[in-house]
Amino acid sequence: MIIDAYNTTQDVRGRxxxxxxxxxxxAPPPHVPxxxxxxxxxxxxxxxxxxMVCSLAQRIENDFIIGLVKAHPDRLFGFGQxxxxxxxxxxxxxxxxxxxxxxxxxxxxxHGYHVADHGLLDPVFEACARHRLPVLVNALDDAFCAPLAIxxxxxNHPDVPTIIAHMGAVWNVPEAxxxxxxxxxxxxxxxxxxxxxxxxAYARLGPEKLLMGSEWPGSDFDLERxxxxxAIPDPADRALVEGGNMAKILGLAT
Numbered sequence: 001m002i003i004d005a006y007n008t009t010q011d012v013r014g015r016x017x018x019x020x021x022x023x024x025x026x027a028p029p030p031h032v033p034x035x036x037x038x039x040x041x042x043x044x045x046x047x048x049x050x051x052m053v054c055s056l057a058q059r060i061e062n063d064f065i066i067g068l069v070k071a072h073p074d075r076l077f078g079f080g081q082x083x084x085x086x087x088x089x090x091x092x093x094x095x096x097x098x099x100x101x102x103x104x105x106x107x108x109x110x111h112g113y114h115v116a117d118h119g120l121l122d123p124v125f126e127a128c129a130r131h132r133l134p135v136l137v138n139a140l141d142d143a144f145c146a147p148l149a150i151x152x153x154x155x156n157h158p159d160v161p162t163i164i165a166h167m168g169a170v171w172n173v174p175e176a177x178x179x180x181x182x183x184x185x186x187x188x189x190x191x192x193x194x195x196x197x198x199x200x201a202y203a204r205l206g207p208e209k210l211l212m213g214s215e216w217p218g219s220d221f222d223l224e225r226x227x228x229x230x231a232i233p234d235p236a237d238r239a240l241v242e243g244g245n246m247a248k249i250l251g252l253a254t
């Protein structure tokens with residue numbers, strides 16, 4: 001089974017130039033509900049069986065993600081989001097778990113907190129442990145969530161599989177590899193990383209700690225599968241990275 005570990009879908013794009021793709025000063029396009037065929041067709045083209053979806057973080061859309069996954073349970077699984085500083089953060093974690101989402105995504109840089117803040121993050125990780133949710137931390141070369149800071153929280157919560165998205169690219173990849181090497185429950189996700197970084201992580205960690213992610217629509221499933229194939233030529237090892245490891249985290253039979 002080919003499982004992609006990280007992708008984004010967004011229903012309401014609002015006025016954001018980043019989300020709408022229009023030039024500054026142009027009127028945003030009218031709201032058109034997200035068409036699931038956009039992602040499903042690209043998955044089919046790359047022979048991806050199952051893909052994670054989450055909000056991009058500029059706007060948290062947990063109900064949209066819940067509905068999308070319920071409509072396509074054999075192709076998509078969802079990670080919800082919270083702002084840990086929100087008063088209802090722990091209640092929202094319980095709600096998304098009960099609604100069937102498979103994990104939690106954190107985006108410290110966009111949501112304005114440091115990932116090594118124990119007062120904010122320990123209760124979040126404890127809630128994820130209760131609800132058996134893995135945590136993905138968006139860690140794209142960011143001072144708010146450097147890999148060593150992620151480790152500061154994650155090491156006290158060994159029952160919560162913790163995924164460092166983008167492997168800390170670009171400059172924090174060496175730290176991410178170190179953290180994954182010494183924390184058995186920390187994994188590295190490959191989207192937005194260089195092929196050379198995937199090779200470096202594979203050489204140091206082996207295949208068991210790596211998760212293929214595309215971050216569609218920023219990239220595409222076929223491009224990521226090509227990158228992984230070039231970085232990890234052994235078919236058995238590649239099978240773990242392309243799905244086996246994520247299936248284990250999710251408790252899925254493969």
